[in-house]
Amino acid sequence: MPADVDYVEALNEIADRNQRQLSEALITLENRITDLMATAPLKDGSLFDLEWAVKARADIRKLVEDEYLATVDDIVRKYGGVALDTQKMLETYGSFTKLDPEIIRQLQTLEFQGFQEVGTEYLDVVSKEVYQNTLTGTSFAASVASVKAVQGGRLASNAKQLVHDSLMQFDASVNTAIGKQSGATKWKYVGRIIETTRPFCRKHEGKTFTTEEIQEIWEGSWAGKASGDPFIVRGGYNCGHQFRPVFDEELDDQPEEIQEAEKPKADEFVLNDEIEVIGSSSDAKAFESAMSALSPLQLSAVNKLAKPRKVIANEGARGQYNAPDRSVSADPFKRGGSIVRHEYGHHVDYTLGNIFQPFSVTDTAFITAFDKQRKALKFHKSKEKFLSMTEIKDQLYDVKVVSVGSRLVGRLVIKNDELGNYSDVFDALSAGAFQKNFGGYGHGPAYFKKKEARLKEVFANLFALYGSPEWPRVKKLTPILADAFELIMEGI
Amino acid sequence: MKEINFKDIVQLHLEKFGVDPVITGINAQDSGDLDLKILYAIESGVPYAEQPVPEEVST
Numbered sequence: 197m198p199a200d201v202d203y204v205e206a207l208n209e210i211a212d213r214n215q216r217q218l219s220e221a222l223i224t225l226e227n228r229i230t231d232l233m234a235t236a237p238l239k240d241g242s243l244f245d246l247e248w249a250v251k252a253r254a255d256i257r258k259l260v261e262d263e264y265l266a267t268v269d270d271i272v273r274k275y276g277g278v279a280l281d282t283q284k285m286l287e288t289y290g291s292f293t294k295l296d297p298e299i300i301r302q303l304q305t306l307e308f309q310g311f312q313e314v315g316t317e318y319l320d321v322v323s324k325e326v327y328q329n330t331l332t333g334t335s336f337a338a339s340v341a342s343v344k345a346v347q348g349g350r351l352a353s354n355a356k357q358l359v360h361d362s363l364m365q366f367d368a369s370v371n372t373a374i375g376k377q378s379g380a381t382k383w384k385y386v387g388r389i390i391e392t393t394r395p396f397c398r399k400h401e402g403k404t405f406t407t408e409e410i411q412e413i414w415e416g417s418w419a420g421k422a423s424g425d426p427f428i429v430r431g432g433y434n435c436g437h438q439f440r441p442v443f444d445e446e447l448d449d450q451p452e453e454i455q456e457a458e459k460p461k462a463d464e465f466v467l468n469d470e471i472e473v474i475g476s477s478s479d480a481k482a483f484e485s486a487m488s489a490l491s492p493l494q495l496s497a498v499n500k501l502a503k504p505r506k507v508i509a510n511e512g513a514r515g516q517y518n519a520p521d522r523s524v525s526a527d528p529f530k531r532g533g534s535i536v537r538h539e540y541g542h543h544v545d546y547t548l549g550n551i552f553q554p555f556s557v558t559d560t561a562f563i564t565a566f567d568k569q570r571k572a573l574k575f576h577k578s579k580e581k582f583l584s585m586t587e588i589k590d591q592l593y594d595v596k597v598v599s600v601g602s603r604l605v606g607r608l609v610i611k612n613d614e615l616g617n618y619s620d621v622f623d624a625l626s627a628g629a630f631q632k633n634f635g636g637y638g639h640g641p642a643y644f645k646k647k648e649a650r651l652k653e654v655f656a657n658l659f660a661l662y663g664s665p666e667w668p669r670v671k672k673l674t675p676i677l678a679d680a681f682e683l684i685m686e687g688i
Numbered sequence: 689m690k691e692i693n694f695k696d697i698v699q700l701h702l703e704k705f706g707v708d709p710v711i712t713g714i715n716a717q718d719s720g721d722l723d724l725k726i727l728y729a730i731e732s733g734v735p736y737a738e739q740p741v742p743e744e745v746s747t
Contacts, residue, residue, distance in 0.1 A: 517747075530717070539717075600727050616717075631722075635693075639713035653716075
């Protein structure tokens with residue numbers, strides 16, 4: 197394997213090790229904070245002592261310093277060795293100038309400061325949770341659970357992502373600085389394709405670009421893109437690729453690149469041998485057929501992205517997606533295959549993001565479109581919301597009066613199978629009020645309590661609707677969301 | 689006979705069992721006949737309660 201690819205692989209392995217080291221430190225930190233909470237004075241099993249809660253902040257700060265900051269300090273100190281390895285790797289390709297050790301030290305300081313900010317946020321959030329629980333007299337058990345939820349939630353995942361990106365960005369800074377100091381004007385995009393590699397990185401990997409070409413290409417938009425200098429942020433969050441400076445002499449020595457005809461079939465979806473399929477062969481065929489009804493653009497995207505590990509397609513399979521298992525479950529014979537397309541939409545969302553955070557809950561453009569669409573529909577104003585929802589309901593459902601036992605029921609009947617997903621879009625935009633008022637297809641207020649759930653479901657529903665005959669209606673009734681989603685599909 | 693709708697059915701459930709039907713979203717893809725399921729629960733005397741949605745699952 198070429199030295200540069202070997203090097204980037206080794207770098208990713210170090211990043212993985214650093215993530216594991218930080219995960220262990222965060223677990224220890226969590227346990228020690230639980231131990232600290234066990235020292236809180238209790239009244240009838242609940243926290244009450246505000247003086248203790250105020251003092252606890254200093255203790256939590258000490259724990260954060262001992263466990264979290266000491267660990268990241270250890271991680272960042274090792275970056276010096278990484279810089280030396282970068283230099284060695286580059287020397288296999290030509291004569292490069294050496295980077296001033298003071299610059300390397302400054303880069304390390306900058307990276308450590310990034311971790312410090314996360315630590316401060318961590319301290320603030322956990323201390324506040326402890327104080328609020330004490331103020332409201334929350335039981336000890338519930339307080340421990342709520343503090344753990346705060347610790348193990350977004351803060352922990354932010355820190356883990358940061359520890360990966362920090363190393364890769366440090367190395368990118370070193371790499372780029374050495375290349376620029378040495379007068380390089382061309383750069384090779386180096387790395388290895390793995391299951392979660394972004395389509396953007398797949399497309400550009402192994403290719404050499406001028407500085408100007410990089411600036412131009414990186415102006416585009418793609419899933420998971422991070423803002424900043426393209427040489428530093430590369431493919432975006434959690435990206436495992438690097439730019440390596442290249443001199444013309446090296447390019448002259450290389451044989452002409454052979455472009456591999458890696459063209460996925462654009463017009464059909466196939467459950468390949470790598471996917472574990474639960475269901476009969478006719479279930480599997482029905483699943484494939486449901487997926488093949490997607491638009492050509494979507495099929496092309498689906499065939500580029502990693503497939504699920506498991507597909508549950510037997511009769512009666514519950515419609516759901518399990519992100520850690522990468523498992524899609526849907527009865528392909530129900531609702532004209534639209535459940536399959538919805539659940540696969542979740543898979544695409546998580547594949548564009550990661551198993552902890554799907555793309556839809558982190559992409560600013562999509563979140564903004566969601567908020568704007570909600571306002572455009574007047575779902576944010578309690579007085580006009582019901583009228584607006586009623587008008588939409590009448591466009592999606594017919595009313596059929598049936599006798600159920602001794603009762604006469606005016607039932608909502610969806611006008612066609614595809615519109616079940618669209619009904620759920622309005623349920624998400626109204627945080628469950630649509631189903632609460634009218635019934636019909638939706639997830640309801642409990643599921644949509646969290647905004648993340650609303651964004652995820654809207655993404656999956658739009659994915660299912662995109663290639664359907666109902667897309668013109670989606671564009672007419674919810675143009676802001678439709679436009680945002682079209683951009684996402686075109687960018688894959 | 690008065691025609692009833694979804695909200696009336698939820699109200700009947702509340703009157704019969706003292707609680708609202710528990711709708712977690714786990715059966716979202718089969719929710720087109722939620723009204724009938726709640727009516728069935730009322731008729732059979734067992735409150736309507738869906739299973740919780742596991743944290744790692746989207747429906």
